[in-house]
Amino acid sequence: MPDDTAAGPPAGTRRAVSARDALAARLRSTGSVFAEEEADLLLAAAPDPGAREALVVRRMAGEPLEQVLGWVEFCGLRLAVAPGVFVPRQRTAALVDRATGLVRDAGHDALLLDLCCGVGAIAAAVAARVPGLRVLAADVDPAATGCAARNLAGADARVLTGDLFAPLPVADRGRVAVLTANVPYVPTAAIGLMPPEARDHEARAALDGGADGLDAARRVLTGAADWLAPGGTVLVEVAEAQGPAALAAARAAGLEPRLERDDDRETTVLLAQRPSG
Known part of the structure; x- marks a missing residue:
């Protein structure tokens, strides 16, 4: 009997991993140091591929990730930010x-x-x-x-x-x-x-x-x-x-x-x- 565990993760999981890796590679190509982490955040922010691509294009153009996502984590709070504003350090x-x-x-x-x-x-x-x-x-x-x-x-x-x-x-x-x-x-x-x-x-x-x-x-x-x-x-x-x-x-x-x-x-x-x- 074949060992099902040797067949790898389910197809849906493979697709998810592949999408993350592909996105991380795109982000890394434009200089992102934390490409995998950014990919996870962008995937969570916009599950819809069309909406996600709009965010990715903005990020690859150099816009701060926080402005793209619309929020920043600061002192345990998630704070709203907008395009063009100063991002809290x-x-x-x-x-x-x-x-x-x-x-x-x-x-x-x-x-x-x-x-x-x-x-x-x-x-x-x-x-x-x-x-x-x-x-x-x-x-x-x-x-x-x-x-x-x-x-x-x-x-x-x-x-x-x-x-x-x-x-x-x-x-x-x-x-x-x-x-x-x-x-x-x-x-x-x-x-x-x-x-x-x-x-x-x-x-x-x-x-x-x-x-x-x-x-x-x-x-x-x-x-x-x-x-x-x-x-x-x-x-x-x-x-x-x-x-x-x-x-x-x-x-x-x-x-x-x-x-x-x-x-x-x-x-x-x-x-x-x-x-x-």
Whole structure:
């Protein structure tokens, strides 16, 4: 009697494996480092071959996988993203960790302000860890704030569109316990050196930080003291080499700063506190 186990997997399984392998090979041909993983995600996202091919074509053209899928995993959450918006980086979890601790220390009525919020990744992650937290989030890009509104739909959050502090409700001036800002901090001259996924498919305003990369950070720090409660803290992600200039900018704004380095995530966070007195 023939041994059925020697005949290999059923035909349907062979077809599925073949489809995955073929898709992975196509993705690998355009430079994908994680072709098999991407193939699995694309197959799950669009079982229909026609819809799937549309996604594959976008990915092979260089569009970030997260924009193609319409979501990104960040701090245990699945967050909506859209074409053209800034895709949250996993290293920013370091800022989330620090902001969460500060919010908890601030007490039950703490207010978190997330500027340059993009799709609301920081605000959503902190709010998920601190139930009942009140959140304000703002960004200049309406496509990004549209995603942020979806990602913060279950939180006590208000998402606003405008330039930094401009759209914020005046009633909250001086009441912010923690201000987070994942500002653009790539120097203008370095934009051309970025991976094409970011350079060609994310909003320039979400990347370009000016001549030394700190233009937006300085604007946030300058305005922070007016919006922070006494003892409140602003947190800004910066490049390690920008640390000394970021410290100087915070001191010039009347804040008491320090830098924290997360070597595991290769991230530097500037924390600057408004004096309590």
